[in-house]
Amino acid sequence: MKFPKQHTLKQIADLIGCDFVGDLNFPVLGMNEIHVVEAGDIVFVDHPKYYDKALNSAATIILINKKVDCPEGKALLVSDDPFRDFNTLTNHFKPFQSANSAISGSAKIGENTVIQPNCFIGHNVEIGENCVIHANVSIYDDTVIGDHVTIHSGTVLGANAFYYKKRPDGYDRLKSGGRVVIEDHVDIGAACTIDRGVTADTRIGYGSKLDNQIQIGHDTVLGKKCLIASQAGIAGCVVVEDEVVIWGQAGVKSGITIAKGTELFAQSGLGHSTDANKAYFGSPAGEAREKFKELAYIRKIPEILKSIKK
Numbered sequence: 046m047k048f049p050k051q052h053t054l055k056q057i058a059d060l061i062g063c064d065f066v067g068d069l070n071f072p073v074l075g076m077n078e079i080h081v082v083e084a085g086d087i088v089f090v091d092h093p094k095y096y097d098k099a100l101n102s103a104a105t106i107i108l109i110n111k112k113v114d115c116p117e118g119k120a121l122l123v124s125d126d127p128f129r130d131f132n133t134l135t136n137h138f139k140p141f142q143s144a145n146s147a148i149s150g151s152a153k154i155g156e157n158t159v160i161q162p163n164c165f166i167g168h169n170v171e172i173g174e175n176c177v178i179h180a181n182v183s184i185y186d187d188t189v190i191g192d193h194v195t196i197h198s199g200t201v202l203g204a205n206a207f208y209y210k211k212r213p214d215g216y217d218r219l220k221s222g223g224r225v226v227i228e229d230h231v232d233i234g235a236a237c238t239i240d241r242g243v244t245a246d247t248r249i250g251y252g253s254k255l256d257n258q259i260q261i262g263h264d265t266v267l268g269k270k271c272l273i274a275s276q277a278g279i280a281g282c283v284v285v286e287d288e289v290v291i292w293g294q295a296g297v298k299s300g301i302t303i304a305k306g307t308e309l310f311a312q313s314g315l316g317h318s319t320d321a322n323k324a325y326f327g328s329p330a331g332e333a334r335e336k337f338k339e340l341a342y343i344r345k346i347p348e349i350l351k352s353i354k355k
Contacts, residue, residue: 046222046244047075048138054106054120057087060137061130066112067120073106076134078264080282080300081245087134089127128210132220135244139222142168142186155192167203173229185241191229197257199236202227206243206263206281219243221263228252228269234259240281250287262299274311286321296328308333 054071058064074085079095082088082104089108090099099107100116107115108122108130115121124130148154148166155174160166165183172178173192182196185203196202208219223242227233227249234257241247242264249255253271261267262281269287273279277291280299285291289303292311297303301315306322309315314328324333 046077046135046139048073054122057106057134058122061122061124061133063108063122063124063130064112065120065122066115067106071106071120075244076131076138077104077244078242078282079104081264087122087131089131091127128217128219132217135220135222144168149186161198179235185225187224187241188227189224190227191231191251193230194227194232196227196233197235197237200233201238203241204238206240208243208263208281223247223264225249231255234275237261256293268305 052073053069054065054067054073055069057073072085073087076087079088079099079102082102084103084105086104087106087108088099088102088104090096091110096113105119106122107119108124108127110124110127112123144167147164149168149170151168152166152170154172157174158172158176160178161180163181164178167184167186169187170184172190175192176190176194178196179198181198183201188203202225205221206219209216221241221243223244224246225239225241226246228251230252231249232254234255236257237255237259239247239261240263245264247261247264248266250267250269250271252269253267255273256275258276259273260278262279264281265279265283267285268289271285271289273291274293276294279297282300283297284302286303286305288306290308292309294312295309296314298316302318304319304321307319308324309330310324310326310333313326313330315325315330319325325331326333327336
């Protein structure tokens, strides 16, 4: 998330009421999660296990819960609760705006696009040309949809990221200020849910086709011409490269990369990154050929046991 204008380190520190280390005029351009940060961004960290990763990331402002040695060319915001203060910044720069109409006056809808009855289209939504948005679709604020896109009934674009911090009295949600971006020639089936990024984009690439009842988590990036079958679930922060096929009821762990041309068979549980142009099967998933060999060996166990008893 980039701020509407450049801020200084002191201005941000004053906004969240924390101490800082660095030049009071140090430039702050935005805020982001660690996997997408750039120079000028704030990233937050609240556990010593991840200090080095945050301090050595591309981010130049680190919102941290302990005063540490600051790397050259960077600045610190020292907070007793970075998670809370990251939410404070999201609320300030991307506050929730209630709607009082089914289609916001700030939404932009291209020529020859059809919006069927009972759709909700939020603030600052952009929909391109020659799209069909079927009945009862909800498109939350800031979503961007390209040309020649079809979205079927009951789909929700832009719900909150599933991202929580455990507290003594329950769970705090990390507020979502990112977007969903749907590129050209994408088809999305009925009752799909695609969550917005926390501070960046969840993206569905050009020409990809999604079946019904698919969940895609926050900040996941789906490549070009991917095919995903019904009831598949992809967690947050996954990179799915081009021309990947994921069959029905498969589940994908967060933070991994599914390489170009991967095929993930139905009901598989993928917990690791893949190699390009290979097929995977099972839970936990492995290369399909090896998994099928394992199943063949397992089927022989009764015969082997019978021969041993003789």
